[in-house]
Amino acid sequence: MEGNPAYQVVDGKIRCVKHVEVLPEKITSVQANAQLNPESQSWILNDLAGKYYEAYIHHPFFNLVPGMAQPNGGCNGDQTCSAKALAANVPFADPGTFDLKMYVYTAGTSFSWKGVTIPITQPRVLVAQNAAQIYVTLVTLLPAGAP
Numbered sequence: 001m002e003g004n005p006a007y008q009v010v011d012g013k014i015r016c017v018k019h020v021e022v023l024p025e026k027i028t029s030v031q032a033n034a035q036l037n038p039e040s041q042s043w044i045l046n047d048l049a050g051k052y053y054e055a056y057i058h059h060p061f062f063n064l065v066p067g068m069a070q071p072n073g074g075c076n077g078d079q080t081c082s083a084k085a086l087a088a089n090v091p092f093a094d095p096g097t098f099d100l101k102m103y104v105y106t107a108g109t110s111f112s113w114k115g116v117t118i119p120i121t122q123p124r125v126l127v128a129q130n131a132a133q134i135y136v137t138l139v140t141l142l143p144a145g146a147p
Helices: 038-051
Strands: 007-010 013-016 027-036 061-065 072-075 081-084 096-106 109-113 116-121 125-134
Antiparallel strands (some): 007 013
């Protein structure tokens, strides 16, 4: 324990000194996608198709990151790691609810002391979920003078 700043000798005994180590957990990759949920697909194929001839599912799945955007990021001075990506103008062609999922893959963390690297956490996958509601405006032609 000699020379370790986390310990000190008090009254001839080695004592632990309370301290905090901030270890960055680097992001290795980010993936995000949008998928039309099964209830919305069923509504398009069964309900909407019954009212509007040839209604069908156009594009039920999008790879947002990578695909429509590339993430960029890194770790800043206070060891906070982040990644950003903007997927603008996603060409949603189907009405309904799209399930959004984002996966963040990390490298895990390790601690280095006197040339020895000690793994602290294994690489991880973080998952976030949300939803986006896409609406449609349905237009019907009526004969002139119809109520």
